[in-house]
Amino acid sequence: MELFETVAAEVPIRAGPVVIADYGASNVQDALRPIGAGIAVLRKRFRSDHVVMVVHADSPENDFTALFRTLDHHPDSYLRADDATFASAIGRSYYTQILPSNTITLGCTFSALQWPSRVLVPVPDHIHVAYSRDEAVRAAYAKQAAFDWHEFAAFRGRELVPGGRLVVVTPAIDEDGEFGYRPLLSSIWETLTELTADGLLSSGEADRMTIPTVGRRAGDFAAPFAPSGRFEQLTIEHLSVVNAPDRIWERFQADRDSAAFGAQWAAFGRSRLFAPLTAGLVGGREDPRRGQLLDRLQAGVAARLAAAPEPTRIPMAQLVLAKRTG
């Protein structure tokens, strides 16, 4: 949020609407407060009736009804705070150009770039590639991650106005090679193994179940910019990999409630990570066991994490890319 406010203070203001683009909006909950804070900073730089347009992009399958309802009703919505701000959405893959060239003053993406642009092979020996020992599978994910970042940055470079900035916040791999979320991902894998032994899932189904997200190291983000430091008129203005605070562990340290600790991580897992696992069922997302799988996964994860609470490392990359002026 501070990053976003800093950048909002620096971008050039031109005649006509200031356009903010949010790539990977989902239900817009992650972006609402940073964008609101950014608009508040911008408002100090121009008249209160200067138009701000915010465009939220995600894949066509995104729940845009949830997105628009949040924009209408959420107390933090910039639409409620500011009469001269207007919102729209784009349902198209952002691994291509989806907005006109030289139109976006401020771009952002929050926790979206970990999802690859296409379906990859299942991870055979875990539910996440970060904890797999299959070198061929690890290489396939790394290659896709590199390709997607290259494409994402290239198209945003076209869409930004000269002097515009792109703020990127996305899961990363830290200096120790750690992707993070280890206790949660391990407990999902163990629970799936148990559900297979219990006969709820066939071993073929369990093998297909993968959370296909990717992390990138600091060097992976920098790669398209080598050796000149410039890529598609963009330069890296800021790049860091930091450990995001583990709020659930912080709460546990305060209240020592291990059941709540397990339940909170399990609820997070269900809302953010379980959906792609259900695609591994023979019947896919329409499989009659889908509800049972989700419930038992959530219960298994909660019980495992409650049994041995530990802190989670959450490496996140933060980047600011700037487009050359003139």
Next chain:
Amino acid sequence: MELFETVAAEVPIRAGPVVIADYGASNVQDALRPIGAGIAVLRKRFRSDHVVMVVHADSPENDFTALFRTLDHHPDSYLRADDATFASAIGRSYYTQILPSNTITLGCTFSALQWPSRVLVPVPDHIHVAYSRDEAVRAAYAKQAAFDWHEFAAFRGRELVPGGRLVVVTPAIDEDGEFGYRPLLSSIWETLTELTADGLLSSGEADRMTIPTVGRRAGDFAAPFAPSGRFEQLTIEHLSVVNAPDRIWERFQADRDSAAFGAQWAAFGRSRLFAPLTAGLVGGREDPRRGQLLDRLQAGVAARLAAAPEPTRIPMAQLVLAKRTG
């Protein structure tokens, strides 16, 4: 479509993107070809890389996934035909201002303004107010129709650029006072009466079932513009009420297939009109009889219309509103 092409040839072209707004987009099937034709006309007036933005607006509950998939995949989609055209959507009621002032070159609305901006009282003696004898109910619908048109035109007047045009195509009431769709609406009413006698529906449920659309006379559209001929910087450039061709009757005249005639009208009814009826069920849209209601309604309508094929009057209003230049 011809109306849209004519207007596209007349609107002013300024520097910067040409923005087209489609109000009440639904799944965008109705607007796709007119907008594509309009863009083709515009393209003859400026360079092939001049940016065209199309914004599709509907309520937050609209199926935006269907809309974006159509834009991506439909062979008639302007996104496929034209590289310098970009699409977005807005999920907000268009009975308020949803786009910045003075930004829309070409606005349009196709078969959307018959849906009132808020839920009205049920029609007690029919499923449609046009065929009700309840004067109080008729007056309530007429009042809402007048209010909604006033609001819709006022906010579009702000959003249009000076010299911009708004094309309106919407169900109307013709000079004889006829709203049209009489055979279809009568057969729905008769089938509901039968389903109540059969015990599928309670009489309370049947009483609540209403298709809450409204028609307007030519004079109703003109009312906000009286007496000066101007309203919110808009003037009426064209206003007519015409009978739309009845394609299903035309097919019947060619093939004399009365079963196909009934089936086609029933399918049209189900896709466009039945949904609000199910809201009258005690359990609402989650009622377990919902599927049965839809199936039996469709079958009842098909049988009734197949038994006595007749042509349908479909009065449609066509308007072009122009915003004052300078």
